[in-house]
Amino acid sequence: MNENNEKFNCLANHDPIPRPYWLTSTDQKNHPPLEKDITVDVAIVGGGMVGITSAWLLKQAGLSVAIVEADHILQGTTGHTTAKITSQHGLIYDKITNKMGNELASQYAQANESAIHFIADLIKEKEISCDFSWQPAYVYTQSPVYVQKLIDETKAASSLGLMASYVESLPLPFDIQGAMKFEDQAQFHPRKYLLSLAKDIVGDNSYIFEQTRAVDIQEGSLCQVITHNNNKKVTASHVIIASHYPFYDKPGLYFARIYQERSYILGAKIKGDFPKGMFINAEQPTRSLRTQPMEDGELVLIGGENHKSGHGQSTLKHYEALCQFAHKHFDVEDILFRWSTQDCVTMDNIPYIGHLTADRPNVYVATGFGKWGMTNSTVSAIMLRDLIVKGENPWTSVYYPSRIRPQASATEFIVQNVDVATRFISGKLIPNSKDMNLQPGQGKVLQIKGQRVGAYCDENGEIHVVDTTCTHLGCELTWNDAEKSWDCPCHGSRFSYTGDIIEGPALKPLQKLQ
Numbered sequence: 001m002n003e004n005n006e007k008f009n010c011l012a013n014h015d016p017i018p019r020p021y022w023l024t025s026t027d028q029k030n031h032p033p034l035e036k037d038i039t040v041d042v043a044i045v046g047g048g049m050v051g052i053t054s055a056w057l058l059k060q061a062g063l064s065v066a067i068v069e070a071d072h073i074l075q076g077t078t079g080h081t082t083a084k085i086t087s088q089h090g091l092i093y094d095k096i097t098n099k100m101g102n103e104l105a106s107q108y109a110q111a112n113e114s115a116i117h118f119i120a121d122l123i124k125e126k127e128i129s130c131d132f133s134w135q136p137a138y139v140y141t142q143s144p145v146y147v148q149k150l151i152d153e154t155k156a157a158s159s160l161g162l163m164a165s166y167v168e169s170l171p172l173p174f175d176i177q178g179a180m181k182f183e184d185q186a187q188f189h190p191r192k193y194l195l196s197l198a199k200d201i202v203g204d205n206s207y208i209f210e211q212t213r214a215v216d217i218q219e220g221s222l223c224q225v226i227t228h229n230n231n232k233k234v235t236a237s238h239v240i241i242a243s244h245y246p247f248y249d250k251p252g253l254y255f256a257r258i259y260q261e262r263s264y265i266l267g268a269k270i271k272g273d274f275p276k277g278m279f280i281n282a283e284q285p286t287r288s289l290r291t292q293p294m295e296d297g298e299l300v301l302i303g304g305e306n307h308k309s310g311h312g313q314s315t316l317k318h319y320e321a322l323c324q325f326a327h328k329h330f331d332v333e334d335i336l337f338r339w340s341t342q343d344c345v346t347m348d349n350i351p352y353i354g355h356l357t358a359d360r361p362n363v364y365v366a367t368g369f370g371k372w373g374m375t376n377s378t379v380s381a382i383m384l385r386d387l388i389v390k391g392e393n394p395w396t397s398v399y400y401p402s403r404i405r406p407q408a409s410a411t412e413f414i415v416q417n418v419d420v421a422t423r424f425i426s427g428k429l430i431p432n433s434k435d436m437n438l439q440p441g442q443g444k445v446l447q448i449k450g451q452r453v454g455a456y457c458d459e460n461g462e463i464h465v466v467d468t469t470c471t472h473l474g475c476e477l478t479w480n481d482a483e484k485s486w487d488c489p490c491h492g493s494r495f496s497y498t499g500d501i502i503e504g505p506a507l508k509p510l511q512k513l514q
Contacts, residue, residue: 053194
């Protein structure tokens with residue numbers, strides 16, 4: 001057992017491989033790779049919630065669509081979510097109202113409330129069995145510092161027409177200082193819901209292609225999405241970039257306007273009943289709580305421990321912190337699942353949804369959901385359908401990707417880009433360690449012949465060595481010991497220990513070294 005695993009005592013007897021409940025509890029539906037050039041009305045890059053919902057809506061509107069997915073649909077961020085369908089996105093409405101004005105705050109509230117009811121109505125209409133249930137959503141605090149902030153947030157949300165109220169106690173197994181409650185929010189099983197929609201997409205000159213990574217877009221009155229499959233192309237009048245982090249990020253300088261954060265989730269089985277509702281705290285470290293029905297009982301999802309991707313301490317310690325929290329407050333029978341996820345965050349915490357840039361009328365983007373992807377993904381699909389079919393949507397102003405709002409985002413822009421520059425420079429410093437004596441399951445950055453490399457020893461004792469320079473924009477990668485991956489601290493690309501791409505924006509794998 002290596003040094004990190006010895007410290008990982010709380011989960012020492014549990015499955016060492018992260019497994020999301022959403023993937024474990026559903027079958028994988030395979031679709032073919034792109035093998036020949038095709039032409040459709042709309043090409044969609046990315047087979048997550050935005051891509052699937054957009055394709056479904058556009059096909060319902062009479063357009064032909066093609067989804068190109070680098071891996072398998074609904075196995076990325078959508079398959080690693082907490083799946084809360086809520087317009088309660090932390091302490092956001094007071095901030096939007098004060099920094100952007102009441103009109104934009106109202107648009108954001110209306111859009112996300114509309115998304116909740118869109119999902120609920122579609123589930124009812126199509127009779128989708130996906131564990132959907134209406135739940136109240138709470139933001140609580142255990143710190144007196146956040147009480148007034150919660151009161152202010154409740155007032156702001158209520159003024160926008162949201163069903164928000166302030167409460168002083170909750171039926172949680174620990175004391176709180178106060179909480180904000182939203183009525184008529186919901187939760188569900190995201191893959192069961194979206195796999196049902198995916199069934200309706202294929203056919204009548206519409207397609208889903210898997211194992212097909214988009215690597216470029218050739219723009220024009222007709223655009224071409226170029227893929228890594230022998231440069232096979234999808235030609236379309238419109239292109240939607242729904243690849244989580246925009247793979248085509250140079251136009252619009254998205255690499256300077258988005259950063260990525262990782263967070264962690266445990267699926268625990270506990271003795272006794274868990275209170276009705278979805279819960280998240282206002283302070284750090286984040287603690288998110290909800291339940292999920294299973295065939296043999298109920299799973300409690302305990303999430304949090306967010307940090308900027310590629311930063312921070314041993315990633316195993318984040319699972320350990322959640323595990324200790326679970327055992328402290330609940331009578332835990334077992335930890336059945338654990339997984340982590342990655343979310344794109346914008347400088348003002350509002351997603352970018354709409355035209356990629358103001359001068360690209362037929363290329364669209366949806367990104368930056370900041371951990372609130374169930375409603376914002378649905379908002380994206382509705383907006384993009386409207387922009388393509390009708391040319392307008394009532395929520396475009398708040399989500400406009402080319403917006404400039406110095407009051408809301410200038411400080412964060414400076415902080416994040418100074419951090420990228422610092423990481424870029426410090427990452428180029430070659431470490432002193434030349435020790436290749438790795439234990440199975442251990443990875444580290446080494447210096448070999450004056451070159452910075454990443455080495456990992458697999459369970460069979462084989463050493464895998466890669467160049468640790470990210471193929472996106474050249475930052476140096478760090479080792480993620482919980483997920484056994486090489487992560488970029490600048491823009492969030494992730495690679496397996498063999499150098500293959502796990503998450504973008506990188507489009508090329510790492511160089512493998514002898």
